[in-house]
Amino acid sequence: MNKVLVLHGPNLNLLGTRQPEIYGDETLADIDNGLREQAVLAGWEVTCRQSNHEGELIDWIHAARLDATAAIIINPAAYTHTSVAILDALNAFEGRVIEVHLSNVHKREAFRHHSYVSLRADGVIAGLGSQGYQAALSALIASEKPNA
Numbered sequence: 001m002n003k004v005l006v007l008h009g010p011n012l013n014l015l016g017t018r019q020p021e022i023y024g025d026e027t028l029a030d031i032d033n034g035l036r037e038q039a040v041l042a043g044w045e046v047t048c049r050q051s052n053h054e055g056e057l058i059d060w061i062h063a064a065r066l067d068a069t070a071a072i073i074i075n076p077a078a079y080t081h082t083s084v085a086i087l088d089a090l091n092a093f094e095g096r097v098i099e100v101h102l103s104n105v106h107k108r109e110a111f112r113h114h115s116y117v118s119l120r121a122d123g124v125i126a127g128l129g130s131q132g133y134q135a136a137l138s139a140l141i142a143s144e145k146p147n148a
Contacts (some may be wrong), residue, residue, distance in 0.1 A: 002043075002070045002144060004137065006035060007057055008050035009077030015102075024102065024129045031130045035137055042141045054079055054086065061089040070144075071096040073136045080105070080115045090120040096143070098136040101126040 008028060011018060016027035032048040039046040051057050057079070064072060072093060079086055080101070090097055099117045104127030118124055123139060125132040 002140075003045045003047070003068055004039065004140060005060065005064045005069050005072045006032070006046055006048040006133065007060060007072060007074040007076070008048070009057060009075055009079050010052040012075060012077055013050050013052070026130050031133055034130070035133055038134060038137055044137075044141060046137070054083055058085055058089045061086070061093055064095070065093050069093075069095055071098065071140045073098050073100055073133060073140075074117065074121075075100045075102070075133075076117050080117055082116070084116055087116040087120055090117065096122045096140060098122060098139065099124045100132045100136050102129050102132065103127060 012028055015031070016025055028050060032046075035046050035048060049060055051060075057076070061072065072090070072095065074086075074090070074097065076083065076086055076099070080099070097117075097120055099115065099121040101124075105115075106126070115121075115124070123136070125135050128135060
């Protein structure tokens with residue numbers, strides 16, 4: 001069974017109540033439950049984790065190197081623009097990496113236009129709201145299917 005780790009960065013635990021005009025009204029639990037349902041239908045396993053602490057996110061990336069995780073879907077949130085440490089951890093991970101952002105970061109403040117994580121990501125999805133996570137998982141699942 002293919003395993004995917006979904007990492008949510010700082011402040012994403014406030015989804016549904018924090019700036020819904022930008023991030024929508026779905027909660028993090030809503031997003032995670034939808035991903036688990038999507039994964040089960042495809043015969044995949046998804047583990048979802050959220051932290052407001054950079055080191056904890058890095059520890060989870062390191063653990064994914066050792067537990068047969070095939071891919072990481074990551075929304076590093078504010079760490080997108082600041083964390084070389086998360087980039088370094090992702091560079092040590094051999095599986096696929098897809099970076100997801102709920103909002104279109106390119107329509108926001110200029111400092112949000114740069115992503116350290118994008119230097120490692122195999123794909124980037126921004127501006128689709130929670131559907132961005134679903135699109136990321138769909139892309140991973142599709143990439144594992146044999147060619148017809």
